[in-house]
Amino acid sequence: NGPNLNLLGTREPTVYGSDTLADIEAKCAPVADKISVETQWVHSNSEATLVDAVQASMGVHAGIVLNAGAYTHTSVALRDAVTASAVPTIELHLSNVHARESFRHLSYLAPVVVGQIAGFGAHGYALALQAIAAHIRGDWS
């Protein structure tokens, strides 16, 4: 989770909903349990810390769910980290970025991720967990 997502709950609730990041993590816990997925949650406002986290996932994590926030639309460094790590990654957004301002339509991540999930609000995190697990396992049933 990238910049400003620590403000979820109070940040533009009409766009991002009223769940905090901690609420979302708590709601995802039983979903992860159900599909036997272990999660590690990371938040940083710093691009460098996010690059470090993606690099640190190599050989440690089977997949990444990445809501890079505004860095989605700006960061070649984060895109390069995703490519270099070769860890399967899903790009996630609470809002439907394609229905918003045109600068949100460009994603530097989109060409190097498995796929995108956008517009489902907090539920998108649960969908992304299920999607990345199914992708890695090659089994969605």
Ligand code: DQA
């Ligand atoms: C976001 C969408 C981005 O455009 C924005 O900069 C964010 C949040 C989302 O989850 O909808 O910070 O990634």
